[in-house]
Amino acid sequence: MSSIKDVAILAGVAVGTVSRVINKSGAVKPATRRKVEEAIQELNYVPNEIARNFKMRKSKMVALMLPSIWHPFFSELAYYIEDELDLEGYKLMLCNSGGKPEKELYYLEMLQQNKVAGIVGITYNDIENNVSNDIPIVSIDRHFNKKITCVTSDNYEGGRLALRELVKAGARKPAFIGSVTSVYSETMNRREGFIQEAKTMGVEYVVYEKPDPVEDDDAYFDELLKEHHDVDGVFAITDIFAAKYIERAGRQGIRVPEDVKVIGYDGIQDHPYFHPLLSTIRQPVEEMARMTIRLLYEKIEGKDLEQQVYRLPVTFRQGETT
Amino acid sequence: MSSIKDVAILAGVAVGTVSRVINKSGAVKPATRRKVEEAIQELNYVPNEIARNFKMRKSKMVALMLPSIWHPFFSELAYYIEDELDLEGYKLMLCNSGGKPEKELYYLEMLQQNKVAGIVGITYNDIENNVSNDIPIVSIDRHFNKKITCVTSDNYEGGRLALRELVKAGARKPAFIGSVTSVYSETMNRREGFIQEAKTMGVEYVVYEKPDPVEDDDAYFDELLKEHHDVDGVFAITDIFAAKYIERAGRQGIRVPEDVKVIGYDGIQDHPYFHPLLSTIRQPVEEMARMTIRLLYEKIEGKDLEQQVYRLPVTFRQGETT
DNA sequence: AAAAAATATTGAAACGTTTCCAATTTGGTG
DNA sequence: CACCAAATTGGAAACGTTTCAATATTTTTT
Numbered sequence: 235m236s237s238i239k240d241v242a243i244l245a246g247v248a249v250g251t252v253s254r255v256i257n258k259s260g261a262v263k264p265a266t267r268r269k270v271e272e273a274i275q276e277l278n279y280v281p282n283e284i285a286r287n288f289k290m291r292k293s294k295m296v297a298l299m300l301p302s303i304w305h306p307f308f309s310e311l312a313y314y315i316e317d318e319l320d321l322e323g324y325k326l327m328l329c330n331s332g333g334k335p336e337k338e339l340y341y342l343e344m345l346q347q348n349k350v351a352g353i354v355g356i357t358y359n360d361i362e363n364n365v366s367n368d369i370p371i372v373s374i375d376r377h378f379n380k381k382i383t384c385v386t387s388d389n390y391e392g393g394r395l396a397l398r399e400l401v402k403a404g405a406r407k408p409a410f411i412g413s414v415t416s417v418y419s420e421t422m423n424r425r426e427g428f429i430q431e432a433k434t435m436g437v438e439y440v441v442y443e444k445p446d447p448v449e450d451d452d453a454y455f456d457e458l459l460k461e462h463h464d465v466d467g468v469f470a471i472t473d474i475f476a477a478k479y480i481e482r483a484g485r486q487g488i489r490v491p492e493d494v495k496v497i498g499y500d501g502i503q504d505h506p507y508f509h510p511l512l513s514t515i516r517q518p519v520e521e522m523a524r525m526t527i528r529l530l531y532e533k534i535e536g537k538d539l540e541q542q543v544y545r546l547p548v549t550f551r552q553g554e555t556t
Numbered sequence: 557m558s559s560i561k562d563v564a565i566l567a568g569v570a571v572g573t574v575s576r577v578i579n580k581s582g583a584v585k586p587a588t589r590r591k592v593e594e595a596i597q598e599l600n601y602v603p604n605e606i607a608r609n610f611k612m613r614k615s616k617m618v619a620l621m622l623p624s625i626w627h628p629f630f631s632e633l634a635y636y637i638e639d640e641l642d643l644e645g646y647k648l649m650l651c652n653s654g655g656k657p658e659k660e661l662y663y664l665e666m667l668q669q670n671k672v673a674g675i676v677g678i679t680y681n682d683i684e685n686n687v688s689n690d691i692p693i694v695s696i697d698r699h700f701n702k703k704i705t706c707v708t709s710d711n712y713e714g715g716r717l718a719l720r721e722l723v724k725a726g727a728r729k730p731a732f733i734g735s736v737t738s739v740y741s742e743t744m745n746r747r748e749g750f751i752q753e754a755k756t757m758g759v760e761y762v763v764y765e766k767p768d769p770v771e772d773d774d775a776y777f778d779e780l781l782k783e784h785h786d787v788d789g790v791f792a793i794t795d796i797f798a799a800k801y802i803e804r805a806g807r808q809g810i811r812v813p814e815d816v817k818v819i820g821y822d823g824i825q826d827h828p829y830f831h832p833l834l835s836t837i838r839q840p841v842e843e844m845a846r847m848t849i850r851l852l853y854e855k856i857e858g859k860d861l862e863q864q865v866y867r868l869p870v871t872f873r874q875g876e877t878t
Numbered sequence: 879a880a881a882a883a884a885t886a887t888t889g890a891a892a893c894g895t896t897t898c899c900a901a902t903t904t905g906g907t908g
Numbered sequence: 909c910a911c912c913a914a915a916t917t918g919g920a921a922a923c924g925t926t927t928c929a930a931t932a933t934t935t936t937t938t
Contacts (some may be wrong), residue, residue: 235690237894248918253896260897261915263904283669285894288610289923295649302635309631313624316652325670327617328650330638347605348647368557477829507799508830559924570888575926582927583885585934607924611893879938886933893925903916908909 236277245273256281287349294324296530297345300356301333306502307472307519308356311374314523315354322531324351333358345369352530355382358416370533372526375420380542383533385526386420387517388545393427395550396469396497396515401437403495403513403556405467408432409440411458411479412471420543421471424499424515428469440465455482466494473498473512480510480555496555513553518546558599567595578603609671616646618852619667622678623655628824629794629841630678633696636845637676644853646673655680667691674852677704680738692855694848697742702864705855707848708742709839710867715749717872718791718819718837723759725817725835725878727789730754731762733780733801734793742865743793746821746837750791762787777804788816795820795834802832802877818877835875840868 238256242249247266254260255270262270273279287293296319300308316326327350329341338357342364345353352370355361362378365371377384393410400408410428415421425441432439440462444454455478470476476498480490490496490510501516525544532539560578564571569588576582577592584592595601609615618641622630638648649672651663660679664686667675674692677683684700687693699706715732722730732750737743747763754761762784766776777800792798798820802812812818812832823838847866854861 239894249895250897250919251917254917257896260917263916266916280665280669282671282894284606284610284615284671285923286896288606288893288925289895289897291923293606303625303631303638304635306628306631309625309628309634312631312650313626313652316625316650320652325666326650328634328638328648330635330642343602344647347602349604349606474827474829477827481829503830505796505799507796507803508825508832510830561924571925572889572927573887576887579926582887585886588886604924607893608926610895610923611925611927613893882935882937884933884935886931888929888931890928890930892927895923897921899919899921901916901918904914906913907911 235282236279237282238279240277241270241273241279244277245269291349293349293351294322295327295348295350296324296352296354296527297327297329297341297350298354299329299331299338299341299345301358302330303328305474307500307517310502310504310519311523314520315527318524318527324527331357335359339364352534354526354530360416360418370530372530372533374522374526376416376418377420377543378418383529383539383541384420384543385522385529386543386545387522387548389420389423389548390427390430392499392515392517392548393424393429393469394431395427395548396424396499397428397431397435397437397439399497399513399550399556400467400469400495401435403467403491405495407438407440407465408467408469408495409442409458409462409465410469410471411442411444412475413444421499424469424471451478452482455479456486459483459486459488468494468496470496470498473500473502473514476512476514476555491555497550498555501551510555511553513556514551515548516551517548521546557604558601559604560601562599563592563595563601566599567591613671615671615673616644617649617670617672618646618674618676618849619649619651619663619672620676621651621653621660621663621667623680624652625650627796629822629839632824632826632841633845636842637849640846640849646849653679657681661686674856676848676852682738682740692852694852694855696844696848698738698740699742699865700740705851705861705863706742706865707844707851708865708867709844709870711742711745711870712749712752714821714837714839714870715746715751715791716753717749717870718746718821719750719753719757719759719761721819721835721872721878722789722791722817723757725789725813727817729760729762729787730789730791730817731764731780731784731787732791732793733764733766734797735766743821746791746793773800774804777801778808781805781808781810790816790818792818792820795822795824795836798834798836798877813877819872820877823873832877833875835878836873837870838873839870843868 238249238252242252252270254262255267303309319326331337338359355371355373360378371382373382373384375386410425442458470479476496498512498514501514560571560574564574574592576584577589625631641648653659660681677693677695682700684703693704695704695706697708732747764780792801798818820834820836823836
């Protein structure tokens with residue numbers, strides 16, 4: 235593998251000059267430029283990006299840390315994040331934490347050692363104190379405090395919207411179901427919006443939560459179905475959670491949407507090939523991804539951001555479950 | 557940010573000694589080790605991995621290049637690949653090529669500049685000639701020639717299995733449907749196996765392919781349905797393709813599995829929440845991912861591999877479409 | 879207790895760039 | 909033609925590590 239030095243020798247110039255040609259920095263005479271370019275051609279020279287990063291003390295690598303890329307919501311998110319990063323020549327490093335605290339910390343440490351330019355974090359733990367100040371972070375759906383900017387969908391409005399849609403679809407006693415994740419999770423506002431709107435509209439409602447991590451899903455759902463057989467509407471904290479409910483309810487002969495209307499949250503199915511097509515509160519995934527990266531850029535450039543939390547509007551997508 | 561030099565000064569030793577403490581290479585007296593460790597503590601020192609990579613002229617970064625992480629099969633694959641890489645302290649860089657030749661080449665060039673330790677490629681183009689010899693590559697489902705090792709499922713046997721299962725489920729005139737991707741794609745063997753088995757069993761069959769890239773899916777399926785209304789079994793080249801077919805057929809009043817039995821390939825649904833649950837030829841995704849990485853390790857270590865292509869066995873998963 | 883052997887440590891070079899200052903060349907002007 | 913400013917180029921330091929030969933220290937052997 236030839237280096238900039240080899241190029242310089244072959245072209246009969248100094249390494250500094252080659253560097254200037256490559257980076258188009260500073261002035262070089264057309265004749266010199268040509269000589270250098272020929273040498274580069276001949277030697278098949280490619281700049282060593284690692285040496286560059288080392289010298290410049292910065293890299294164009296951004297890490298995305300999330301529980302699991304396997305999850306459809308995250309893989310869609312990752313898709314757009316990579317796309318947006320590539321526009322500016324940034325690269326994406328993928329870290330599956332499994333949501334485990336120790337793995338999150340382990341990755342954080344590693345990322346620090348690798349001097350990544352920035353981190354996009356979807357974590358279960360408060361990583362605020364485990365990260366040095368010189369590495370910009372934008373989090374999705376988790377709001378710790380002002381050091382880490384948060385991008386999320388408008389969970390509160392989403393909750394209100396879900397309640398209204400359930401009522402509109404005919405539900406008289408809707409329930410919010412979900413698993414409690416982190417206290418820092420913005421997703422908990424889905425519940426708050428739901429409750430608030432139910433109170434405002436004077437609708438009877440139920441909140442039935444399950445502590446995370448999952449112990450026994452089936453038991454949870456069975457208990458729910460037994461204790462609240464008069465529930466005729468369900469707003470689930472995620473689409474997957476909604477799908478699980480429908481599956482379990484179906485086994486007990488409860489039909490959706492005839493007996494119970496169901497609304498999820500996320501909007502993971504982009505193809506209408508599998509059924510039931512969930513009625514859901516659709517997050518603007520692409521927008522969230524792109525905004526996250528653009529905010530991260532601002533932080534990388536040292537700018538201060540106006541807001542701590544950026545909430546993007548959600549929409550209701552009518553499916554077959556309401 | 558403090559460097560190894562700062563640590564050396566504070567501990568009153570040479571930088572080489574600190575290096576040996578950090579890397580547990582060479583001998584150091586317990587007393588010295590303690591001094592150094594204290595200094596590291598005090599300064600909050602973390603080794604600069606970039607400087608290390610630079611000096612060692614190698615990194616622990618492996619790139620995964622695929623059409624789109626959004627696709628459920630790839631995101632499952634990526635999940636296991638990341639997991640296996642992490643076991644050995646390797647990191648994963650994710651590159652969505654969109655299957656576009658120019659983007660694949662662009663990424664390849666970039667990866668070369670970044671001196672990644674290896675590449676896992678799921679490409680649409682023959683990248684054999686666009687990659688320098690000193691960067692190990694393992695490809696999934698694409699077999700070019702001996703330079704690039706290929707890991708794939710046993711597509712041929714999968715095709716035979718699908719044909720047999722269709723017949724077993726009652727199909728008299730099964731069809732293979734799919735889009736033609738690359739000539740290098742091992743996935744084309746799904747068709748070959750299907751055809752071979754049909755001939756062996758003396759079953760009438762149809763092959764109906766659509767050139768890639770996708771122009772108009774709907775038109776393709778409509779034509780298929782019109783021209784071959786006597787087809788009563790379908791083996792689709794992927795699960796998604798199968799799902800599309802079912803959707804389109806359903807609109808024309810064709811019921812699955814009553815009128816037509818359908819079998820897909822991949823096994824993407826890990827949760828039985830959405831229907832129809834496809835009958836499918838399930839690829840051993842986890843095994844494929846882990847084997848790919850282990851083979852890549854061997855190549856990184858300079859070992860020669862025994863085979864050019866590694867085919868892993870598939871299984872039939874009974875769903876609701878046969 | 880001296881010599882030999884084993885163990886620890888130091889110090890400097892090297893990795894491939896960028897950048898900055900100084901030196902040189904070029905081109906224009908009077 | 910001499911001079912000056914601007915343009916171009918050269919050369920070397922610096923980035924933070926690892927590694928290796930050389931030196932220093934400790935332990936073992938006789």
